[in-house]
Amino acid sequence: MELSQLIQNLLNGLAIGSVYAIFALGYTLVFSILGIINFAHGAVFTLGAYFTYTLVVGQFENNGLLRGINLFPDGSPFAGNPWAFALATLIGAAVAGVVAVLIERLAFRPMRARGADPLLALVSSLGVALVIVNLIQLLVGAEIYNFPSNAYGEVRPALSFELGGRTVIVRTVQLIIFGVSLVMLAVLGYVIGRTKVGKALRAVAESPGTASLLGISVDRFILITFFLSGFLGGLAGTLVGTAFGVAGPYFGVTYGLKGLAVIVLGGLGSIPGAVVGGLVIGLAEAFVPGDYSAYKDAVAFALLFLILLVRPQGLLGRAQIQKV
C-alpha cells in the first residue's frame, strides 16, 4: 500500500472511529454501573441529531405530524455561526441526556425494583428504542434532514495535501468530528478520574451496596450515569448528522450495533476499552479495500470475533476470576 493511501485510510479511520468511541462510551457507562446493555442508546443518538436540527433549522417537511412547521421563519439564531452551532449541539445533547434519564425511569428502574433478570431490562430497552424511532417518524416523517453546509462557519469542505505524487483528501467535517471527540473524551476522562462525581460513579460501579453504605445515593448516580450516557449518544448523533446528514429515524440502528461491537471488543465496562475499541473498528473499516467497502461491517464484526477468540474479555477488559 502506498504511503498516501495509508495516511488517507488512517485519517478516515480515526474520524469515524472517534465517533464510535464517544457513542460506545455511553453504552459502557451504563454497563459498568448496571451490568446491562441499553439498546435504546441508538435511538437516543438519533434523537440528539434531531434535537440539534430542530434548534439550528427547525423546519419539517411533508410527512409527519409536524409537517409544514417552521420554527424560525426569519432564520435560526443557531445557524451560520460556529459558536451558536456548538451551543445548539450541547443543548441537543443535554436534551438527549434527559431522554436517557427518562428511559432509565421507565424501562430500567421498575425492573430493578422488582429484582427482574437483566435480560428483561435489555428487552425492555429494545422496546423503548422501537417506540422512540417510530415516534420520530410519526412526528417528522422519514425524510433526511440536513444541517446547513455552513453550520461550522464558512470552512472549506475538504483539505488536501500531496504525498508521493498522490493527493490525500480529508473532509473538514471529519477533522472537526475528530477534534470534538478528543475533547469530549478528555473531559469525560477528567470527570471520571479526577472529580468527586467520578469517584462516586466508580464506587457505585464497583459495588452499589458498599457505595450505599458509604452514603452515596446509588439511584442518583445511576441517573447521572444515564444523563452522561445520553449526552454522549446525542452528541455523537449530531456529529454524524453534520457529516453525513440525519438519515431518517432509523439512522441510529447501525451505530447501535457498531457501538455494541466496540464495547465488547474494548472490554465490557472499560472506558479506555471503549475508546480503543472504537478506534480499532473505525480503522479496520477504513482499511477495507474500496472495491469491498460494502463489506466493512462484516469485517468489523469478523475482527471482533477473532479478537474475542484470543481475548474473551476484550482488548482492555479484565478477565473474570472465580475463587474456588
Add this chain to the structure above:
Amino acid sequence: MKRVALTVTLGLVAAAHAQKVQAPIPIGVALAQTGNVALLGQEQVIGARLAEKYINARGGINGTPIRLIFQDASGDENTAINAFQNLISKSNVVGIVGPTLSQQAFAADPIAERARVPVLGPSNTAKGIPQIGNYVARVSAPVAVVAPNAIRTALRLDPKIKKVAVLYAQNDAFSVSETGTFQETAKAQGLDVVTVQKFQTTDTDFTTQVTSTLNSDADLVIVSGLAADGGNLVKQLRQLGYKGLIVGGNGLNTSNIFPVCQQYCDGVIIAQAYSPAQPSAANQVFVKDYRAQYKKDPPQFAAQAYAGVQVMADALRVIDRRKKLTTWELPALRTELNKQILAGKYNTPLGELRFDKDGEILQKQFYVAQIKMKDAKNGSFVFLK
C-alpha cells in the same frame, strides 16, 4: 414446507370463495410507510391518496366509490408478505398496488399470484418482475429501458468522457439490477469501467468509496442507490473534490435528495420515467392537485403510485360497464380485473401506457433531467432535450 404453502394458498382462495364484492370497491395498497424505505413509500402513499380522491370526486367506478386499504409493507420482505396476506384474506381487496421495492416484490408477489389477485408494482424496476406470474404487472418501466438514456446524455454533454466509476448499493435488488444495465451500457458506448464500488443502503460514510473513485481518475461517476445513501454519496464526492459529471439512477429520482446533497446535487443527470412537464391532461390534473397540497412538483414515485391506482380503477370501470361490480363473486372479479388490466390502454400522469402479455409496461415517453439547485435546499429537475 410445500404442504404449508398449499394450505395457506387454499385458505386464501377459500376465504374469498363465494363472496360478493363489497362497495366501496376495496383496492389494496401495500407500500413502505415505515422503515428505511419510507422516504419513497410516503411519496407513493401521497400519490395513491390523490388518485383515490380524484377518482371518487368524479363518481368513482360509474357511481360506486373505490376505497384504498393501506397496509404498511415497510422495507423488508416479511412485512410485505404479511401486508399482502392481510389485504387478500382479511380486507378482500380486488387488487393490490405495491410493494415499494423489487426485492419485496420477488417475495410477496407470489402470494398474490397463488391467490389469483392482480398486483401492480408501482416502483419495481428490477429485471424479472412481470415474469413472477400471470397476475403480476408493473407501471414502473424497467431500468434496462430507462437507464441507458442518462449515459447517452452524459456523453452528449461531455464527449471527452473515457473512464467511468460505478457505485451501487449491493443490498438492494433494484440497484444491483440497475448497475448491471449501466455497466453494460457504458461498455457498449466504448467507455472503460475503471472501478466498481459497492455500498449498503444503510451506509452514511462513503469516504472509502469516494477516495477510491478519486484515485481511479474517472471522468464520469454512475450511482445506483436510494435517495438517502445516493444523495449522501453525491455530496461526499463533491466535497472531496470530484468535478466530473455524475449520473444517478432511479433511486435518486426524487426531490427528497435535494436536502441530502444540498447544493452538491447540482448537475446530477437522471433518466426518468416521469416528468411533471409531461403534457397529458391526466398529468396536468395530477400536478395541479399535488402542487396545491405540497407546494412543489410531484416526484416520480408519487406519479407511479397514482398511475397504479388509476389503472386499477380504469380497468374496473370497463368491467363494471359489462356487469355491475357488486354483483361479481370476488375471485371471478379478481381474475377478470387481471385480464382487463393487461388488455386496456391508459392515459395516466406517466403518459399513455399499455401492458404486454407478461404484464410489462409499454410506455411511450422517457426523459433525462439534470438537477438545478436554486439554493441549499430547493432545486428542480430540468429536462434535457
